[in-house]
Amino acid sequence: MSSDILFYLFAVLTTGSALAVVLNKNTVASALSLLISLVGVAALFVLLDAFLLAALMVFVYAGAVVALFLFIVMLLDTYGGDRKPFKKATIVASAFALALLVLGLMTFTRRGSLETSVSAATTEVVPVGASLRAYGEQLFTTYLLPVQIVGFLLLIAMLGVIVLSKKFEGLEDVK
Template sequence: MEVAVFLLFAALVLVSALVVVLHRNPIYAVMSLVVTLVSIAVLFVLLGAPFLAAIQVLVYTGAIVVLFLFVIMLLNVSGDGSTAFGLQKIVAAGAAVGFSTLLLVLFWGRFEGLPLPPLEEADVALRPLARALLGTYLLPFEMVGLLLLAAVTAATVLARRADREKT
């Protein structure tokens, strides 16, 4: 059961990610990204992180990706056209495959054959996570809040139509 769910969503992650990267129409790419993110959320659940899964869907697909959609519609980035000329594409594909293989080899050497026992109730409890986030890691948590505030301010300043700008 668990293996079947994993295989299904792992395949979904990879296929939809390829569509994100290769599809010419930006709207399709973004919609495909939504599928990738939701599938990753399912993998989070399988790994015993239901809270992260919910946050992933809520924040990533519910907010960040909508922002992307907005900007795409606003700037009318229709039809990215041909992505790049031939040689560059081949080199890029080679680099990507090479890097992935490198990672795979590293992971294989270190983690191959390590089994994961089934999850227990205590593994997925929310209370310890809350204690960690608002106790041990209170300072980083607050700093992230500050960072978000700074980002909102910066984004507002950047995207605001400057009235006295000569165009």
């Protein structure tokens, strides 16, 4: 099937460029690999019929967030070469994490509980990320609490950045 070929194509593209983000010495090239990876994820969303999510992914992450990353990278002028090689502890930890991930995926596919739950949904189910209405309804009913919590987390992070980056003169208690 053609959608299977497309899935493999975009899956390889996404994971390959995600690897390139980590392994690239040049920070700008890393950011651009992240961009390709995000576009690949958006393409995977399209294959799942979640067109709205795909458009949002490209608009917010690929269009704005990576552009901000590039802006910061260029502003700090971190050209290639000054990235330190990985420490031994990092390598051990990442190997362990990879083993855990593979193990988790293996048990997930071996037990096959995912397959039954998908086939149980016999009738045409509208994907949540497909249309505006389906997406909005889920966001404001089923996932209301997670959305609020994530929003709150972002707010805290933003306040933290402001506190960290701003110099408060004569305000000892804020420090």
